[in-house]
Amino acid sequence: FSEKSSQFLKENMNVGKELLKGKMKNPSGSIDELANGCGDIVLLNGEKVAAYRDDQGAIHAVSPICTHLGCDVAFNSAEKSWDCPCHGSRFTIDGDVIEGPAVKPLDRKNEV
Numbered sequence: 001f002s003e004k005s006s007q008f009l010k011e012n013m014n015v016g017k018e019l020l021k022g023k024m025k026n027p028s029g030s031i032d033e034l035a036n037g038c039g040d041i042v043l044l045n046g047e048k049v050a051a052y053r054d055d056q057g058a059i060h061a062v063s064p065i066c067t068h069l070g071c072d073v074a075f076n077s078a079e080k081s082w083d084c085p086c087h088g089s090r091f092t093i094d095g096d097v098i099e100g101p102a103v104k105p106l107d108r109k110n111e112v
């Protein structure tokens, strides 16, 4: 390789890395982008968390893994709850069970 082509390769590898980062981040979004009163599954230190920002701006973060059989919960913006698409379990923004079949709360992520 000439000096030029190895420089070209290096630059493209970096672009690839950035794209990959963007991709990993994308469907999940970032905790900083959460507006007050909104919830989403976000990546935090490489881990998926179900994060909700309350009207005071405080983050409530719990595990997104439903304690029934392990599906990912999704934010229900009308009810401000985390709902599981698999069998209908529902959880509060702090992970407590509203409706089964799940009986255990979602794990809290206190380090947020």
Ligand code: FES
Pocket (backbone or CB within 6 Å): 066, 067, 068, 069, 070, 071, 084, 085, 086, 087, 088, 089, 100, 101, 102
């Ligand atoms: Fe969530 Fe069954 S896995 S309700």
